[in-house]
Amino acid sequence: MTTATPSSSYSSPSTHLSGNAPRWLVAFIVGSAHISNRSAQEYASTLVEPRPVAAIRMSEEEMNPAAVPAPVKDVQGDERWMSQHARFVLECKDAEPEVLFVGDSMVQLMAQYEVWRELFSPLHALNFGIGGDTTCNVLWRLQNGELDNIRPKVAVVWVGTNNHEHTAEQVAGGILAIAKLLTSRLPRAKVVVLGLLPRGEWPNPLREKNASVNGLLRSRLPKFGTVQFLDVGGGFVHSDGAISPGDMFDFLHLTAAGYRAVAKPLSDLLLQLLDETPEERRTSLV
Numbered sequence: 001m002t003t004a005t006p007s008s009s010y011s012s013p014s015t016h017l018s019g020n021a022p023r024w025l026v027a028f029i030v031g032s033a034h035i036s037n038r039s040a041q042e043y044a045s046t047l048v049e050p051r052p053v054a055a056i057r058m059s060e061e062e063m064n065p066a067a068v069p070a071p072v073k074d075v076q077g078d079e080r081w082m083s084q085h086a087r088f089v090l091e092c093k094d095a096e097p098e099v100l101f102v103g104d105s106m107v108q109l110m111a112q113y114e115v116w117r118e119l120f121s122p123l124h125a126l127n128f129g130i131g132g133d134t135t136c137n138v139l140w141r142l143q144n145g146e147l148d149n150i151r152p153k154v155a156v157v158w159v160g161t162n163n164h165e166h167t168a169e170q171v172a173g174g175i176l177a178i179a180k181l182l183t184s185r186l187p188r189a190k191v192v193v194l195g196l197l198p199r200g201e202w203p204n205p206l207r208e209k210n211a212s213v214n215g216l217l218r219s220r221l222p223k224f225g226t227v228q229f230l231d232v233g234g235g236f237v238h239s240d241g242a243i244s245p246g247d248m249f250d251f252l253h254l255t256a257a258g259y260r261a262v263a264k265p266l267s268d269l270l271l272q273l274l275d276e277t278p279e280e281r282r283t284s285l286v
Contacts, residue, residue, distance in 0.1 A: 066166040066174030069140035072132070081130060081137075088128045089145035097126040097150055099270060102138055102178075103158035105131035105253060106197070113259050119267040123274070126150070134163045135174030139181065147185045154273050155182045156266070158194040160213055161206075161252075168209050172216035179227045190273050191224070193217060194266070195231040201251045203241045230269060232262040 072081040099120065101107045107129025110116050116127070128146055130137070138159050157178050163171045175193060182191050195217065196210035214231060221229045236247050236258070243251050247258040254262065 064170050064173040064177070066135050066163055066170040067139065067177035068136055069143050070136040071140050072130075072137055084130050085141050085144070085146070088126075088141070089148065091126060092146060092149045095124075095126055095150060097124050097152045098154065098274060099123045099125040100128065100150065100152040100155045101125060101158070102128040102142065102146070102155065103194075104129060104133040104138075104162055106161070106194075107156075107158050109253060110259055110263070113256050115256070115260050115263045119263050120270075123270060126152070129158075132162055133159060134166075135159055135171065135178060136163075138178055139174070142178065142181055142185070147182075152186065152189055154190050154192060154270055155186060156192045156194065156270075157182070161196050161199060161210060168212035168216065171209075171213045172220065175213070175217060176220060179221065179224055183224060183226055189226070191227040192266070192269060192273070193221060193227060193229050194262075195229065195233055197233040197248075197254075198237050198243060199248075199252045201243055201245075228269070228273075230266060232265060235261055 071085075074081065101110070101120075107127060108131050110120075110129070111127040116125075128141070130141075133141075138157075157175065159178070160171045160175050163174065166174070179191050179193055182189065195214040198207045198210060200207055214229075214233075217229050218231075221227050236243055238244065245251070245255075247255060247261070249255050
């Protein structure tokens with residue numbers, strides 16, 4: 001966003017004045033009050049220079065690069081990302097989900113495992129995950145059709161580990177922007193933000209960054225009354241600091257066992273938010 005600049009339409013001699021006051025402010029005083037340049041300079045020096053209009057209107061999310069909506073650049077030339085987005089938008093036209101999952105590959109790949117069919121398909125869940133997405137990409141998708149015509153009772157957000165160009169503070173801000181958008185567009189829905197998982201076989205800076213993001217979310221999300229934070233990564237790091245390939249086959253993406261460890265606490269929370277016990281859910285399906 002470009003910032004507004006003061007008008008340059010003034011042609012008074014005040015533009016040649018020296019002093020601490022902004023020239024545009026002095027010119028405004030001279031032009032509007034018909035007082036001398038020197039008096040205008042003295043008066044202007046006592047005022048606090050206002051922020052440009054654009055900066056006043058700019059929210060914290062817009063100033064945060066991790067909270068700027070953006071589609072993925074089609075560097076490979078096959079438009080796969082946009083095709084997936086278009087498919088999600090089409091799904092919104094007919095689907096009546098109770099739960100919406102949105103995020104990156106951690107969300108996307110969950111649908112390939114039995115645990116999805118066992119625990120989440122019965123909740124009439126939509127899976128809007130795309131591999132490689134950042135907070136910026138998810139924001140863009142949600143603002144461009146992926147929330148149209150649907151009214152889920154719960155929205156689950158899992159994204160942020162791909163924001164390699166952003167700091168932990170910025171990533172947390174991007175996730176908060178997504179939560180804010182969801183609560184605005186879906187005022188009756190509850191939002192669950194999943195914590196970022198540890199990554200890499202051994203301790204590394206990206207693990208530390210993800211842990212920092214989680215800490216920031218834990219402290220800031222409570223101000224959103226309908227948003228909950230759920231940390232699902234507590235059991236993946238062993239006592240020696242290692243992550244097992246049995247849980248993450250590439251030390252980032254989850255195996256079937258890894259997804260089951262994540263899915264159980266998430267499923268329990270979703271059922272609570274939907275005000276149903278597992279037994280009630282099974283009965284309603286029958």
